[in-house]
Amino acid sequence: MKIKVGVLFGGRSVEHEISIISAVQAMAAFDKEKYDVVPIYISKDDKFYTGEILKNIEEYRDIPNIIKKSQRVILQNDEGKVKLYLHPMKLFKKEVDYIDVAFPVVHGTNVEDGCLAGFLHMLDIPYCECDVLSSAVGMDKFAQKAILKEYGIPVLPAKCFDMKKYNKNQKTILEDIEKDIEYPMIVKPINLGSSVGIRKVKNREELEDAIDYGFEFSLRVLVEHAVEPLREINCSVLGDYEYAKPSECEEPINADEILSYQDKYLSGGKSGKDGKTGSKGMSSTKRKLPADIPQDTKEKIQEYAVDAFKALGCNGVVRIDFLLNDETKEIWFNEINTTPGSLSFYLWEATGVSFADLLDEVVNLALKRKREEDTVTYSFDTNVLAGIKLGGSKGKV
Secondary structure, eight states: EEEEEEEEEOOOOOTTHHHHHHHHHHHHSSOTEEEEEEEEEEOTTTTTEEOGGGGGGGGGGGHHHHTTTTTEEEEEEEEEEEEEEEESSSSSEEEEEEEEEEEEOOOTTTTTTTHHHHHHHTOEEEEEEEEOHHHHHHHHHHHHHHHHHHHTTOOEEEEEEEEHHHHSSSSHHHHHHHHHHSSSSSEEETTTTTOOOOOOOOOOOHHHHHHHHHHHTTTTTEEOOOOOEEEEEEEEEEOOOOOOEEEEEEEOOOOOSOOOOOIIIITTGGGOOTTTTTTOOOEEEEEEESOOOOOHHHHHHHHHHHHHHHTTTTTEEEEEEEEEEEEOOOEEEEOOOOOGGGGGHHHHHHOOOOOOHHHHHHHHHHHHHHHHTTTTTOOOOOTTTTTOOBTTTTTBB
């Protein structure tokens, strides 16, 4: 019998459209001999929809229309199976479909940051990719630095502050930044990806503007030194806490000083289409694959990537971005993408692993984790309140 895998994507995130691209790619790549794919689209107002039309990238040119053509559903664990019920749920519930395993392909805040993982965990269904904690830490650029520093993985010193603190002590914070971090600097929102809200600055005026810009996307902002001359080297990791392996390394080629949202997703224009999935997403980014770096540099990056994966408690497939000083050859961890664009399938194809095989392995890791979790006792079949006499309206015992 085929496994019914629910691919969840979209969500209330600035990376909503990128999630759609990644998910449509994945849905097309699943081995149809082993899996029945159930698309579950999360709208920008956090409603769930399903329907075969959601597998067609061309339909997303008009999102309100594709929503009208889809069925709004509610996910519910009913007698040990997660079912999709038609919304609104009436006296006689109408089951639209069911899923055996959930495969989130989501990017950004409110979904990739552990929110969706927590929801799926409460549904008690096997779900792919990182759990609540590793997803949350993976989205917080400052928290992941603090953890990885403890594990001896090189990270750049950084300053992190929230909007209220900055507005109250702007002069002091700016002086503190300039005291500890040299120009040029990188300013970025603490919990976004796809290069959204990021700016490189060379003086105080640009720094102030970049901080204000970063606060448009997040309540906290991070500032760190900009490595020059910079080469960005990326490596994917696949596995879990027991065993993880690195992919081939790539070097994205950016048009500007920072690899922008446009560089990552829009530079292909109309040429970024293909008949199978409609859009190539991150797979169409200009890159050197494999990266043109010495073998010992490549091996060190792969080693750091696996160490970071395990230190953060990741599961499934991730992509980790590193900064390489082209003169000193120093390497720094930059950030982790717990659900990478296009699921980094192109990095695995470079090692001989097909997209279908990559997805199959991620599903197997999810099923393995669920089997292990089911051996742990989370609650007791008892009610300690049954024999307690409550003392009045204030609940004293």
